[in-house]
Amino acid sequence: MFSQTLQSNMGSSAAPEDGVVVDIEKKGEEPNEWSLWVLNAPEPPGLWHDLVGSVSSIISQYQGNASSLRSQTGPKLVLSFLQAIFPILDWGRNYSVISFRNDLLAGLTIASLCIPQGIGYATLARLDPEYGLYTSAVPPLIYAIMGSSREVATGPVAVVSLLLSSMTQKLIDPSTDPLGYTKLVLTATLFAGIFQAAFGLMRLGFLLEFLSHAATVGFTAGAAIVIGLQQLKGLFGFQRFTNKTDVVSVTMSVHESLDLPWNYSNLVLGCSFLVFILVSRFLGKRKRKLFWLPAITPLASVMLSTLIVFLTRADVHGVNIIKHVKGGLNPSSVNQLELNSPYIARVAKIGLVAAVVALTESVSVGRSFASMRGYHLDGNKEMVSIGFMNIIGSFTSCYVAAGSFSRTAVNVAAGCETAGSNIVMAITVVISLLCFTKLLYFTPTAILASIIISALPGLVDFSEAFRIWKLDKLDFLACAGAFFGVLFFSVEIGLLVAVVISFSNIIMISIRPGTETLGRLPETDLFCDVHQYPMAVETAGVLIIRVKSALLCFANANFVRERIMKWVANEEAADENEGGTRRTIQLVIIDASNLVNIDTSGIASLEELYKSLVLQGKQLAIANPRWQVIHKLKAANFVRTIGGRVFLTVAEAAGCKLD
Secondary structure (H helix, E strand, O other), rough: OOOEHHHHHOOOOOHHHHHOOEEEEOOOOOOOHHHEEEEEEEEOOHHHHHHHHHHHHHHHOOOOHHHHHHHHHHHHHHHHHHHHHHOHHHHHHHOOOOHHHHHHHHHHHHHHHHHHHHHHHHHHHHOOHHHHHHHOHHHHHHHHHHHOOOOOOOEEEEEHHHHHHHHHHHOOOOOOOOOHHHHHOOOOOOHHHHHHHEEEEEEEHHHHHHHOOHHHHHHHHHHHHHHHHHHHHHOOOOOOOOOOOOOOHHHHHHHHHOOOOOOHHHHHHHHHHHHHHHHHHHHHHHHHOHHHHHHHHHHHHHHHHHHHHHOOOHHHHOOOOOOOOOOOOOOOOOOOOOOOOOOHHHHHHHHHHHHHHHHHHHHHHHHHHHHHHHHOOOHHHHHHHHHHHHHHHHHHHHHHHHEEHHHHHHHHOOOOOHHHHHHHHHHHHHHHHHHHHHHHHOOOOOOOHHHHHOHHHHHHOOHHHHHHHHHOHHHHHHHHHHHHHHOOOOOHHHHHHHHHHHHHHHHHHHHEEEEEEEEEEOOOOEEOOOEEEEEEEOOOOHHHHHHEEEEEOOOOOHHHHHHHHHHHHHHHHHHHHHOOOOOOOEEEEOOOOOOEEEEEHHHHHHHHHHHHHHHHEEEEEEOOOOOHHHHHHOOOOOHOOOOOEEOOOOOHHOOOOOO
């Protein structure tokens, strides 16, 4: 190994900034103890070890602490296992009268919101109104038993309803074959539940990260605008309207419908109650004690508007009404699942897309409120509970359900303490199905449109989009791509654009990772980017480069090698261009602290880099290599090739010492 001499040792008056002169002519020194620590590290775990660890992690997901379970026997072991699968067995043991009172109030409050929303979202999904009530009854009960969130209120949501209608109606037109359309939606719900449960059981929650936060913001905003435009049909009482979801088709359909005869009574009625709902929401936000007001206003609007239409017989004079809503408990829909349908592959795709969107909304809502209340929410367990919720829902005439942000916010504001509020909400909906559906006959469709429109402003988050723009322009590109994809093409195109842009960002970062030159901070052994820290001093005769990537592989190896050689050429030419003496680089140090792994292409690029440097009379050293990296460099004899110049720290490699 080569030795280093400090120029600053020549005199006590020498400043630290004078730098280090590296003497690479002396050889034969033995590696110091720190370098031996790096070179003699034990062999890292192999691929088989990682696979076994992953499988073991999946198997023990619901076993909690393995050691504690092994110490239990008989009934206690069974109870612990059941509590992991059904959290209600855990929090139910300590359930108090006070908790029941708070959950009862919260459940009744969100029920008053979910009943009109459920009917409205069912019409958005192009289903009969009762399917929205079915989806507000069974899924919340299943989630209350299996879900681990205390606050999430489940049921039909706007974005998933739009997604199902926009994709499924391409297979069967609901206006010509409503039964066939309904069967495909229920089948898609079954597939969505299967995918969701599989993601959780196999601990594949990381797949949701491919739909980034920025993409979700853009996608949700675009879907909200499309949903709002589509509700103009009900708000104006148009008889003819497009089935397409892009903004151009919807806008043209609105323009064409305005030229046809339409009844202004629908618009007056809908806009009046829309103003009523928005004002109540404004008052609820201004005064915390009035949190219940925006929650009950939609149901009050339905009841009041229905009474007005019934008393005035406005339906005879052109006001569109819901008419028949089927009552009774959720009927079985097992025989309606079209598993032998010629569209089965496309229905499975619809289920997959709906599963990802529903999980993204549900898990993000659950984690947000869990962090506010100071507890951890296991995303994989949530996926399993939501998956089984939708699987069982598909057997009981429910379409895809998810956690709703608006209903969850109302649930928290109403003081819920456990998932018992979901049980109260579900029971209230069941009672409504049994007793009150006939009262919905005269409910005007304009009211349902106004309820849906009133819920949309919360889905368009301009402040968050602006924050994304300030923080990361590439992230904002994914946000804008999802937004315009949904707005001008379709929901699935918007999702595809968002995922493609997110993947492109990852690929660009992987293929073209940045590099930075390091300098020593004065009077320290810390080496930092000289551009970020202008006070950092470059070491004389030494060029220290850090690769800003976790992997040096076939995709970026040649790019990194060319960047390093370019840095060397630029550094030597810089002083000469400024009128000074030509700077000679004797040693290039690669700070490998960021590199987690390296493949054969990465090793080959390092070998080519070493040969190029040797031809120019320079040497190469590696500092702070990670476990997998040094193991592979040793196996490839690269450590011997560079003369054993491997160091534990950059300071050691550069030969820097504190004065």
